Amino acid sequence: MTGYRFQSPEKPWYAISDFDCDSGDIKGVWELSRFDWVVGFAREFSEGNKASLRKLEGWLENWVDTNPPFYGANWKCGQEASIRVMHLAMAAILIGQVETAEKSLLKLVEIHLKRISPTIQYAIAQDNNHGTSEAAALFIGGAWLALHGSEQGRHWEAHGRKWLENRAQRLIESDGSFSQYSVTYHRVLLDTFSMAEIWRRKLSLPAFRSNWYEKAGAATDWLRAMLQPGGDVPNVGANDGARLLPLAATDYRDFRPSVQLAASLFRNEKAIPEAGDWDIPLTLLGVDEPQRQAPELGSQLFDEGGYAILRSAGSFVLFRYPRFRFRPGHADALHVDLWLGDRNILRDGGSFSYNTQEPWQSYFPGVSAHNTVQFDEREPMPRISRFLFGEWLKTSCFEPLESTGGITSVKAGYRDYLGASHKRRVILCTERLRIEDTVSGFSQKAVLRWRLQPGDWKLFGHVVTLGGIRIELNADVPLKRLQLVEGWESRYYGRKTPLRVLEVEVDQAGRLVTEITWNLS
Numbered sequence: 001m002t003g004y005r006f007q008s009p010e011k012p013w014y015a016i017s018d019f020d021c022d023s024g025d026i027k028g029v030w031e032l033s034r035f036d037w038v039v040g041f042a043r044e045f046s047e048g049n050k051a052s053l054r055k056l057e058g059w060l061e062n063w064v065d066t067n068p069p070f071y072g073a074n075w076k077c078g079q080e081a082s083i084r085v086m087h088l089a090m091a092a093i094l095i096g097q098v099e100t101a102e103k104s105l106l107k108l109v110e111i112h113l114k115r116i117s118p119t120i121q122y123a124i125a126q127d128n129n130h131g132t133s134e135a136a137a138l139f140i141g142g143a144w145l146a147l148h149g150s151e152q153g154r155h156w157e158a159h160g161r162k163w164l165e166n167r168a169q170r171l172i173e174s175d176g177s178f179s180q181y182s183v184t185y186h187r188v189l190l191d192t193f194s195m196a197e198i199w200r201r202k203l204s205l206p207a208f209r210s211n212w213y214e215k216a217g218a219a220t221d222w223l224r225a226m227l228q229p230g231g232d233v234p235n236v237g238a239n240d241g242a243r244l245l246p247l248a249a250t251d252y253r254d255f256r257p258s259v260q261l262a263a264s265l266f267r268n269e270k271a272i273p274e275a276g277d278w279d280i281p282l283t284l285l286g287v288d289e290p291q292r293q294a295p296e297l298g299s300q301l302f303d304e305g306g307y308a309i310l311r312s313a314g315s316f317v318l319f320r321y322p323r324f325r326f327r328p329g330h331a332d333a334l335h336v337d338l339w340l341g342d343r344n345i346l347r348d349g350g351s352f353s354y355n356t357q358e359p360w361q362s363y364f365p366g367v368s369a370h371n372t373v374q375f376d377e378r379e380p381m382p383r384i385s386r387f388l389f390g391e392w393l394k395t396s397c398f399e400p401l402e403s404t405g406g407i408t409s410v411k412a413g414y415r416d417y418l419g420a421s422h423k424r425r426v427i428l429c430t431e432r433l434r435i436e437d438t439v440s441g442f443s444q445k446a447v448l449r450w451r452l453q454p455g456d457w458k459l460f461g462h463v464v465t466l467g468g469i470r471i472e473l474n475a476d477v478p479l480k481r482l483q484l485v486e487g488w489e490s491r492y493y494g495r496k497t498p499l500r501v502l503e504v505e506v507d508q509a510g511r512l513v514t515e516i517t518w519n520l521s
Helices: 027-033 036-046 051-066 078-095 103-125 129-147 151-171 183-202 210-226 256-266 277-285
Strands: 300-302 307-312 315-320 336-340 343-346 373-375 383-385 395-404 407-415 421-429 432-440 446-451 458-460 463-466 469-475 481-489 497-506 510-518
Touching (some): 036 051, 078 103, 078 129, 078 183, 129 151, 129 183, 151 183, 151 210, 256 277, 300 395, 307 421, 373 432, 446 481, 469 497
Antiparallel strands (some): 307 315, 315 336, 373 446, 395 407, 446 497, 458 463, 463 469, 481 497
């Protein structure tokens, strides 16, 4: 991506910087060492390609030679080491080497656990998927070593089990919302839990506590609720390109394999009734296909995480409002996503890169990369560091989902640390979405943004159109500006692409109404 090769393989992991602008984003190196290819080669071997096992062994030997234990960039992060352990274990299931693992492979797992174990308290303190990943690696790797007679392995297994259960209790709300407020990271959590449960069953280990399964099931329901017909999901929250357990030959943005696997394990249900590539992980990993179909989805409220989902005749609306018990990663309060089937009409921005130059470092997590209102050209929460906002927003008014006569509505609002106020009501009915924004308390201006599906949008007065989609803006105060401008989105980590953004500006308190209608027949 940058032409730069990471040097310093002689440096211990703790002497290497996470964010070195001269070398670019370290994730570009880490991704290659997550051992996705170990799982891929193991799948090919399990399907009869004998050459894939030789290739797997050759690549793995090369990686070991090039990455001496605890030195170099690939030992910097305990979570990265944990993902390697999980992928090695899943590959062992695929090629039938759990009970007959080579000593050198078990030694590699042991070395990884020696990297993960001493710093797991740091991972736990993050209150995110670092803790769940590292706990799962200790449980899986420790149980594997214990199976082969290691007393240290039994200790790691127990330690990992303890933290897996602890993290589920703390980080997953009873409605399934996850601490990171990110659809992508939610998938990482679910895939991690799925691998831990598959491994537990494979080794006939005692079940986790009942609360762990309750939280895993709720988290499964949450991600299933975000799923669109073709497998895509709203690009809400941090999106760093993470996808664990890539067994299905599907696009990165297809979440169906993860949802189908988790629903089978934690709900004993088929989330996707039709047969497809999303069933492949079940087949390869020996998970029985459930006979029961998951119930049909309707409008849903996940209030503990701050998400309302509205559905009507093939349309889907996600409304995001602040319920921050954990640190927010994006300034996306009162953001709205609109989907018509698989078409994401109003869309979120993504993340692009965790280590890049300005303005991109601030743009993607900031308020202007979301479908909401910005006051006085500033952020609603002041930025403290690269990943941390201060003055977390709180929902100041709230009216829960209400459905009557085919019309579904919800309302939420906040007042930020400088006194600016935004209240938003979302109303969905057949082929119509109405969004009412009330803004006040700002000094100079408020800018409402609608980030639009890429296409040749036309602006006529207060109306923009694309095909059968029509968006009309009205207000009870004069509009200082209404125009289409260029914005950016990142649907895949490390890539950014342009899109049109409808910006509406007012310089006094008032009420703005956005009416979106469509006729796609």
